[in-house]
Amino acid sequence: MKKSIDLEPKQTELLAKIGQAAINLDWNIAFSGKSYGNHHLERVNKITSYLLSEVPADVFLTLAAAWVHDTTLAVELDDDPDSIFSFTLSFLEQFQDLAEAQRREIARCVSSHETGDNASLEAQIVHDADVIDKSGMLGVIRHIWKMTNMIHSRVLDSAEDVAELHAHLQSRAVKVKTPLAMELIQKLNLALPDFFEHPQCQEIVFFISERANQGKISDEIADELIQKYEFSFISSLKSQIECSYLV
Numbered sequence: 001m002k003k004s005i006d007l008e009p010k011q012t013e014l015l016a017k018i019g020q021a022a023i024n025l026d027w028n029i030a031f032s033g034k035s036y037g038n039h040h041l042e043r044v045n046k047i048t049s050y051l052l053s054e055v056p057a058d059v060f061l062t063l064a065a066a067w068v069h070d071t072t073l074a075v076e077l078d079d080d081p082d083s084i085f086s087f088t089l090s091f092l093e094q095f096q097d098l099a100e101a102q103r104r105e106i107a108r109c110v111s112s113h114e115t116g117d118n119a120s121l122e123a124q125i126v127h128d129a130d131v132i133d134k135s136g137m138l139g140v141i142r143h144i145w146k147m148t149n150m151i152h153s154r155v156l157d158s159a160e161d162v163a164e165l166h167a168h169l170q171s172r173a174v175k176v177k178t179p180l181a182m183e184l185i186q187k188l189n190l191a192l193p194d195f196f197e198h199p200q201c202q203e204i205v206f207f208i209s210e211r212a213n214q215g216k217i218s219d220e221i222a223d224e225l226i227q228k229y230e231f232s233f234i235s236s237l238k239s240q241i242e243c244s245y246l247v
């Protein structure tokens with residue numbers, strides 16, 4: 001039986017402010033504004049709430065960490081835990097209603113969420129929620145975006161590109177820490193064999209990569225795919241974007 005997420009009204013208000021500031025940073029400053037309009041942070045927050053319904057973690061701290069888990073992308077700090085801790089801590093200073101100890105706990109949670117190894121339960125949940133949003137068909141789009149704009153700096157058009165994408169998504173699936181997250185990843189990844197074995201797979205990878213190269217964000221590309229193709233693996237994107245699979 002899932003427990004309900006209980007927060008005091010003041011905590012709900014503070015989380016809304018933290019969320020707004022994190023979205024502002026993500027849309028307007030990270031990647032020089034190239035990810036304006038993407039809903040990754042909102043989805044990670046919904047997934048985090050869902051995962052929290054089954055574990056005895058601190059709800060407020062975990063949701064706050066989920067909102068700010070990507071703030072270091074604004075300064076292109078992606079993986080050094082000490083730098084992530086310092087930057088997140090300084091970002092949280094604008095919220096005067098947060099006690100110093102809470103800021104430090106949230107920053108500690110964010111700094112260890114990247115790998116999730118030896119991390120607190122709160123950090124493991126944020127890690128898992130982040131990985132879940134990068135799984136399934138949305139994960140396909142998000143990783144093609146990254147390969148196109150950051151890893152290879154070109155449009156993906158070969159069978160080797162598809163193999164690299166497939167290997168990455170398979171390696172990601174085994175990284176989650178909590179049992180409920182494993183269940184969700186398995187559910188989302190049910191679409192992947194149909195996609196990777198489909199005769200039009202390479203053509204669809206090219207379609208996504210071309211749009212990523214034109215500066216479209218993952219959410220927009222997902223909408224275009226839903227309009228263009230009627231395959232069931234593409235339809236699964238709708239429930240992933242809306243988080244309606246969280247039932």
Ligand SMILES: [Fe+2]
Pocket residue numbers: 040044069070130
């Ligand atoms: Fe993230």
